[in-house]
Amino acid sequence: MTSSSAPGRVRPLVLALAPPAPGISHDAETPSLETLGGSRLIERLLNTLHALGLPAPVVVARSEAAGHLRALLDPRLRVLAVDGDRRRALRAALEVCDDPLLLVHDAERALTPQTVIAEVLASLHGGLDAVVPVVAMTDSVKEVLPGGLRNVDRSTLAGLQSPRLLRREVLEAALDPAQTPAEQAPPGGRFDEIHAALAAGARVGTVQGSHSGFAVLDRLTLWQAQISLGLARDTSHRRGLARRG
Incomplete structure (x- = not known):
C-alpha cells in the first residue's frame, strides 16, 4: 500500500449523483x-483510493441509488442518501466527518489514474486553499458577440476534473450561497465547489489531469471507458459511425 503524502487528515468524499442515462444498464x-x-466503476475508484492509503470514503448518492450502493459496497462504508444537488450532497458529507481536508471525487470519473490523485494530494501547500486536476481544452470555442462569432484563445482555458482537494473551511465557505455572487456562478447555474471557492477568493492550484479522467455518464462515454480499458476497439474512424444514433 502506498502512503498518501497529503498534509494532515484527508477524507475522501465520493459523489454518485449522476442520474441513469441511455446506454447504461437498466x-x-x-x-x-x-x-x-x-x-x-465505483468499486474501481474505491480500490484506487484505498491503494493510496486514504481512510474510508464517505459516499453520497441520490436516494434512488443509495440502497443499491449500500447492498453492493463494503458494509463498513458510510453511504448517505440525498435528495438535491451537489451543494446539498457536500453539506451532508461535511455533517458526518470532521476532517480538515476533503478530497471530493465524482464516482463517474472512476478511471482517473492513481498518479493524478497522488499528485493532487501532494500539491496542497501552505499557500493554497484547494487543488484540482485540469486538462487543456481542445474543443473549438467561440465567443458569441452581437456582430457574430469570435475565436477564443484556448491556451488560457482548461477543463476541471476530479478529485478536488479543499481545506474544510474553504469548502464550507464555498457551500454558503452568500459567498458566491450570482454573477459568478458557473455556466448553466450548476453548483461547482471550485467555481464557488474561486468566487469567494480562494487560492486554487492545479495539476495535470488525464484523458482517462472523463466522466462516464452515457452510452458514448461508456464506450470510451471500454476502449480505455482495452475492452472495446475504437471504430470512430469508420465512415458514417458518427451519424448513427
Whole structure:
C-alpha cells in the first residue's frame, strides 16, 4: 500500500449523483454502478483510493441509488442518501466527518489514474486553499458577440476534473450561497465547489489531469471507458459511425 503524502487528515468524499442515462444498464440507478471488466466503476475508484492509503470514503448518492450502493459496497462504508444537488450532497458529507481536508471525487470519473490523485494530494501547500486536476481544452470555442462569432484563445482555458482537494473551511465557505455572487456562478447555474471557492477568493492550484479522467455518464462515454480499458476497439474512424444514433 502506498502512503498518501497529503498534509494532515484527508477524507475522501465520493459523489454518485449522476442520474441513469441511455446506454447504461437498466439496473444501474447511477452510472457508477455500471460494470466494466468485472468491476463496477465505483468499486474501481474505491480500490484506487484505498491503494493510496486514504481512510474510508464517505459516499453520497441520490436516494434512488443509495440502497443499491449500500447492498453492493463494503458494509463498513458510510453511504448517505440525498435528495438535491451537489451543494446539498457536500453539506451532508461535511455533517458526518470532521476532517480538515476533503478530497471530493465524482464516482463517474472512476478511471482517473492513481498518479493524478497522488499528485493532487501532494500539491496542497501552505499557500493554497484547494487543488484540482485540469486538462487543456481542445474543443473549438467561440465567443458569441452581437456582430457574430469570435475565436477564443484556448491556451488560457482548461477543463476541471476530479478529485478536488479543499481545506474544510474553504469548502464550507464555498457551500454558503452568500459567498458566491450570482454573477459568478458557473455556466448553466450548476453548483461547482471550485467555481464557488474561486468566487469567494480562494487560492486554487492545479495539476495535470488525464484523458482517462472523463466522466462516464452515457452510452458514448461508456464506450470510451471500454476502449480505455482495452475492452472495446475504437471504430470512430469508420465512415458514417458518427451519424448513427
